[in-house]
Amino acid sequence: MPKIYGAILSPYVRKVLLVLEAKGVEYENQQVFPGALPEGYEKISPLGKIPALQEGDFSLSDSTVINEYLEERYSQHPMFPVGTQDRAKARWLEEFADTALVDALLVPFFQRIVAPMRGLETDNDAIAKAEAKIIPKALAYVESVVPGADFLFEQRLTIADIALVSPFINAEIGGYQLDAERWPKTAAYVAFVRGQDIIQAREAKEKALLGQ
Ligand SMILES: N[C@@H](CCC(=O)N[C@@H](CS)C(=O)NCC(=O)O)C(=O)O
The missing domain is CATH 3.40.30.10 (Glutaredoxin)
Structure with a gap:
């Protein structure tokens, strides 16, 4: 195992x-x-x-x-789309999510959750700067690629959906509120993917472990 x-x-x-x-x-x-x-x-x-x-x-x-x-x-339930170009695109979106999107959306999470756990003060200027510039830049790209309330590829959950949505969960835990008027497709997409059973179950386990 x-x-x-x-x-x-x-x-x-x-x-x-x-x-x-x-x-x-x-x-x-x-x-x-x-x-x-x-x-x-x-x-x-x-x-x-x-x-x-x-x-x-x-x-x-x-x-x-x-x-x-x-x-x-473990070949069951493939997590990558089938076509060569879709697979490449999914890898790119995972790379984008792991770098620019995490760097942006994890600022509030790090400052409000991780920093106090490490005995550090929350840097509210860092959060304000992220919310004014870094996060909007990353979200503008997300807004341009997501379909709204649907999966990215083949009407099924792939690695691209998991990678893109994961940092939004941290952002919410960190007190960041996604502006659905400014980013309507992103808000619909994130809500749709987070509504899938396995993601709901994972978030429930996280909350249980955190004692919420
Ligand atoms: N590219 C790595 C990034 C992993 C990563 O940066 N993890 C963070 C925690 S969210 C970490 O271990 N940070 C400690 C460090 O950078 O020393 C991956 O995809 O696994």
């Missing part, structure tokens, strides 16, 4: 857990937090990041790499 190391509120860990859940693969999850890594963790995650996967004596890090491995290892 694959074991996933990583804190469940990480948008990258969530991506991997959702792929396992969509595929119906049983797994174990060990909560590992950046800054408090278990001894020897660098052997399975050389950059010291979460998530990491261990399956027998095989280990792997990086959510995108792990998900590509899971796609080949």
Whole structure:
């Protein structure tokens, strides 16, 4: 059974857990937090990041790499679209989500949730700057690519939907409110994908673990 190391509120860990859940693969999850890594963790995650996967004596890090491995290892419920160009596009959207979108949408989450947990003060200027410039820039691109209340590819959940929606969950936990008038397609898309059973179930598990 694959074991996933990583804190469940990480948008990258969530991506991997959702792929396992969509595929119906049983797994174990060990909560590992950046800054408090278990001894020897660098052997399975050389950059010291979460998530990491261990399956027998095989280990792997990086959510995108792990998900590509899971796609080949567990072929049921494919998470990538079928056509070559759609597959490439899905990979690009995952890359965009993991970089520019996480960098933008996780500012309120980091400042309001993670910083106090680490004994740091919330930097409200950083949140204001993100909300004024960084987030709108990322959302303008999201708004240009999402279809509204539908999946991105083949009328089914793919890795692109999971990757794009995951940081929006962190943004909401961090108190960011998506402006549905300014970003109507994005708001409809995020609500639609978050309404899918496996995502609802994952969010319920996160809330249960957080004691909410
Ligand atoms: N590209 C990596 C990014 C993983 C990542 O940055 N994870 C964060 C937590 S959300 C982390 O471990 N940060 C600790 C650090 O950068 O040292 C992936 O997709 O897995």
